[in-house]
Amino acid sequence: MTQERWQRLTEWPLIAASVLFLLAYAWEVIADLHGPALAACETLIAVTWSVFVLDYIVNLVLAPQRGRWFWTHLFDLAIVVLPMLRPLRVLRLVTILAILQRTAGNAIRGRLLLYVACAASLLVFVASLAVLDVERPAPGAHITTFGDALWWAFETVTTVGYGDFTPITLEGRFIAVGLMIGGVSLIGLITATLASWIVERVAERDESQDAATVAHIQALEAKIEALTDALGR
Amino acid sequence: MTQERWQRLTEWPLIAASVLFLLAYAWEVIADLHGPALAACETLIAVTWSVFVLDYIVNLVLAPQRGRWFWTHLFDLAIVVLPMLRPLRVLRLVTILAILQRTAGNAIRGRLLLYVACAASLLVFVASLAVLDVERPAPGAHITTFGDALWWAFETVTTVGYGDFTPITLEGRFIAVGLMIGGVSLIGLITATLASWIVERVAERDESQDAATVAHIQALEAKIEALTDALGR
Amino acid sequence: MTQERWQRLTEWPLIAASVLFLLAYAWEVIADLHGPALAACETLIAVTWSVFVLDYIVNLVLAPQRGRWFWTHLFDLAIVVLPMLRPLRVLRLVTILAILQRTAGNAIRGRLLLYVACAASLLVFVASLAVLDVERPAPGAHITTFGDALWWAFETVTTVGYGDFTPITLEGRFIAVGLMIGGVSLIGLITATLASWIVERVAERDESQDAATVAHIQALEAKIEALTDALGR
Amino acid sequence: MTQERWQRLTEWPLIAASVLFLLAYAWEVIADLHGPALAACETLIAVTWSVFVLDYIVNLVLAPQRGRWFWTHLFDLAIVVLPMLRPLRVLRLVTILAILQRTAGNAIRGRLLLYVACAASLLVFVASLAVLDVERPAPGAHITTFGDALWWAFETVTTVGYGDFTPITLEGRFIAVGLMIGGVSLIGLITATLASWIVERVAERDESQDAATVAHIQALEAKIEALTDALGR
Secondary structure (H helix, E strand, O other): OOHHHHHHHHHHHHHHHHHHHHHHHHHHHHOOOOHHHHHHHHHHHHHHHHHHHHHHHHHHHHOOOHHHHHHHOHHHHHHHHHHHOHHHHHHHHHHHHHHHHHHHOOOOHHHHHHHHHHHHHHHHHHHHHHHHHHHOOOOOOOOOOHHHHHHHHHHHHOOOOOOOOOOOOHHHHHHHHHHHHHHHHHHHHHHHHHHHHHHHHHHHOOHHHHHHHHHHHHHHHHHHHHHHHHHHO | OOHHHHHHHHHHHHHHHHHHHHHHHHHHHHOOOOHHHHHHHHHHHHHHHHHHHHHHHHHHHHOOOHHHHHHHOHHHHHHHHHHHOHHHHHHHHHHHHHHHHHHHOOOOHHHHHHHHHHHHHHHHHHHHHHHHHHHOOOOOOOOOOHHHHHHHHHHHHOOOOOOOOOOOOHHHHHHHHHHHHHHHHHHHHHHHHHHHHHHHHHHHOOHHHHHHHHHHHHHHHHHHHHHHHHHHO | OOHHHHHHHHHHHHHHHHHHHHHHHHHHHHOOOOHHHHHHHHHHHHHHHHHHHHHHHHHHHHOOOHHHHHHHOHHHHHHHHHHHOHHHHHHHHHHHHHHHHHHHOOOOHHHHHHHHHHHHHHHHHHHHHHHHHHHOOOOOOOOOOHHHHHHHHHHHHOOOOOOOOOOOOHHHHHHHHHHHHHHHHHHHHHHHHHHHHHHHHHHHOOHHHHHHHHHHHHHHHHHHHHHHHHHHO | OOHHHHHHHHHHHHHHHHHHHHHHHHHHHHOOOOHHHHHHHHHHHHHHHHHHHHHHHHHHHHOOOHHHHHHHOHHHHHHHHHHHOHHHHHHHHHHHHHHHHHHHOOOOHHHHHHHHHHHHHHHHHHHHHHHHHHHOOOOOOOOOOHHHHHHHHHHHHOOOOOOOOOOOOHHHHHHHHHHHHHHHHHHHHHHHHHHHHHHHHHHHOOHHHHHHHHHHHHHHHHHHHHHHHHHHO
8 A cells, every 4th residue: 555545535534533533632631621521531531642643653664765754744743752751742732733734635715815825814713722721720710611712812812902801821832932933824825815815817818918918919820920921922 | 676776876875875774873873972962863763774684585586586585695695684683783883884885896006095984984984883792791892982993993894803802792802803904905905006106116127128119119010011912013 | 386285385384383293392392391382382382383274375366266275274273273172172182183194195105114113103103292291280180190101192092001100091092093093003003014015026027927917928939920020022 | 456356256255254143142142142152142242243344334435436335335334334333232133134035036926025034033033132121120120031132023023012121221122123124125025925826826827928929920920921932933
C-alpha cells in the first residue's frame, strides 16, 4: 500500500475521529465533568488520540524516503507526542485543527471568505475550550465559565481586547498568543480577499480594451490571409 | 403580478417603513419611554414590523419556485419570525440593516468609501441602540446612557477596546460580537479599497506603454495594407 | 484678481499662520498658561484665526460662481465659524490640519509612506493637545498632563487601547472618535501602500514576458518591411 | 581597502557580536543580575558595543565621500553614540535590530512571510527585554517579571491591548510606542503579502489568455514567413 493511498483512505476516518475528539473534549470542559462521566470522556479522547498516533506511525512506515519524511514532519511528531505530557494536553487541539485543515485544501478565492469564516469559528471555539480548561482550576482566574471564555475569545481574535477577562496562567497566555496571531492572520486574509476582489472588479471594466487587442491581431491575420490569397491568384 | 415587479414596487415603502421603525425604536430606547408614549412607539414598531412580515409572505407566494425560495431564504424567515420571541426583539434591527442594504446595490469602487462610511455609521448607531436596550435593565450594567452606548460602539467597531464600558448580558455580548465582526470587515473594506486605488494609480503611469503596443499593431496593419496596395498595382 | 491667483499667493502665508497658531495653542495647552501669558497666546490665536476667516471671505468674493462655491464649501464655512462658539474652539485644529493638507497635494506612491508618517505624527500631536485642553478642567479626568495625553493618543491611533487613560468628557470622546477613525484609515493606507509595492515587485519579474511581446511585434514589423523590400525589387 | 570589502568582511563578525550582545543583555535583564555576574555581563556588552563603534569609525574613514556618508548616516551615528548616556542605553537594542536586519536583504515575496515572522519574534523579544529593564526599578510598575513583559509585548504588537499590564515610565512608553508602530507595520506587511499572493493566484487562471496572445503573434509570424517563402519562389 502506498502512503498516498493510505492518506486517501484515512481522510474521512480521521475527520470523524477529530469531530468525536472535539465533542468529547468540549463536553468534558463545558460541563466540568467529574467521576465516571469524566472517565468515559477521557477514554474516548484517548481512543481517538491513539488513532492519530497510529496514523503518524503508518505514515512514517509507508513513506518512500522514511528519513526525509521524519525530518520534514517534526511538527507532526511534536503535536502527536507532546500532549502525552499532562501540562501540554491542550496541544491536542492543534492536531484537530491541522486535520480539519487538510480537507480545506486549495480553496479558490470565491470560497476563501467561507473558508476564513469556518476557520475563525473553529479557532474561537477551540481556543475557548482550551483556555477554560487551563484557567478554571487556577486560583484568582477571571475566565471560569464557557460563556466568559467564548466572549474573551471573540474580543481577542478581533483584537478589540477590552481587558475585562484576561488569562492569568502560563498555558492560558500561550493559548491567547496563538489566538491573537490567528486573529491578525484571519483579518489579514479577509482584507486581502476583499482587495483581490475589488482589484479584479475594477480590472474587468477594462477587459474591452484587452479584447480589442486580440481583435486587432485577428484582423491582422485576416489581412495577411487575404494578401496570401491575392498572391496565390 | 411577478415577484420582481413586487420587489420593485415595494422598494420605497419598505425603506420608509425601515426608517420609521428605526426612528420609533431609537426614540423609545434613547428617551427610556414609559406609559402611553411607550405604547405608541410599540404600536408603530408593531405596524412597521407587520409590513416586513407581509412582504415576506407575498414574496413567498409570488416566488416562481416556492419551495426553492423558502429554503434559500431561511435567513429572511429567521429575522422575520425570531424577533416575535421577546428576548430576541433586538434582532429586528438586523432586518432594518438588510433592507437598507438592498438600496446600496452594486456600488462601484468610486462610491465604495462613501458606502462604507454610511454602513459604518448605521452599524454603530443601531448597535448603540440595541446594546442600550438590553443592558440598561441589567443590574450592575456599565452602559446605561445613549452617550456611553455610542462611545462603546465606536471604540468597539474600530477595535480600540479601552474596556471602560463592556456589555455584561448575554444579548449585549452577542451584539458586541456582531459589531466586532462588522468592524473588522469594514476596516478590511477600507484597506482593500485604498489598495485597489493605489494599485490602479501606479498602473496608470504605465498606460503609455499599453497604448504603444496598440499603436504598434496599427502601424503593422498600415504596413500590410500598403503592401496589399503595392501588390494590387 | 482671480481666485486661483489668490490661492497661490496665500499658500505660504496660510501655512505660516497655521504653524504660528499650532505653536501658540500648543504652548497655551502644554504649559497650562494663566494671566498675561494666556492673554498673549489667545491674542496670537485670534489674529491667526482672523487670517483664516479673511481667506474664507476673499475666496467667497473671488469665486466665479459665488452661490455654487458657497454650497460646495459648507464644510469650510463650518470649520471657520463653529469655533467662535466657546465649546467648539477645539475645532480650530481641524482647520490647521486641512490647511497643512493642501500642501501635501497629489503625492505619488513613493512618497506615500512619508506622507502617512507626517500625517500620523501631526494627527497624534493635535489630538493630544485637543484632548488635554478639554479633559484637564473636568473633575475626575484621567488625562491631566501632556505626557499622558500623548501616550493616550498613541495607544488610540494604533487601536491598541489599553484603557489606562480614557477621555470622560463629551468633547474628549468626539476627539477620540476622530483619532480612532484617523488611526484606522492610516493603518489602511500603510497596508495598501505595502500591498501595492509588493504586487508591483512581483509583477516586475514578469516584465521580460511583456517586453518579449513588444519584441515579437517589432520582429513582425521587420519581417513585413523585408517582404515589402523584396516585393519592391 | 574599500568600504564595500570592509562591509563584506565584517558581516559575520557583526552578527556574532549582535547575538552575543543580545544574549548578555537578555541574561542580565531576565536574571536581574547583581554583583560580579552583572559586572561580567556589562563588560561583555561594553566589548560588543565597542565593536559597533569601531565599525562606524572604519566605515566613516573608508567612505569614498566622507562628508556625504556622515550626513546620510546620522541615524547610524545616533544609535551608536546616544546609548552612551545612561538613560538611553536601551537604544542599543535598536542597533542590534538594524544589524540583524542587514542580513535579511532583499527577500523575495515567497520568503516575506518567514521574514515577517522572524522580525516579529525578534521585535517582541527585544521589546520585552527593554521594557522589563526600564520598568522593574520604577515604584508601582506593573511589569516586573520577564513572563509579564513578554505577555505585554504580545498583546501590544497584535494591537489587542487588554490593559492588564501597561508601562508607567517615560522610557517604557517610548518602547511601547515603537512596539505599537512595529506591530501595525507587521500586520500591514502580512496583509499585503497575502493580498499579493491572492491577486497573483487569481491572475494565474487567466494566463492561458495571455499565452494565446503570444501564440497569435507567433502564428502571424509563421504566416508572414510562409508568404515571404511563397514570394521568393
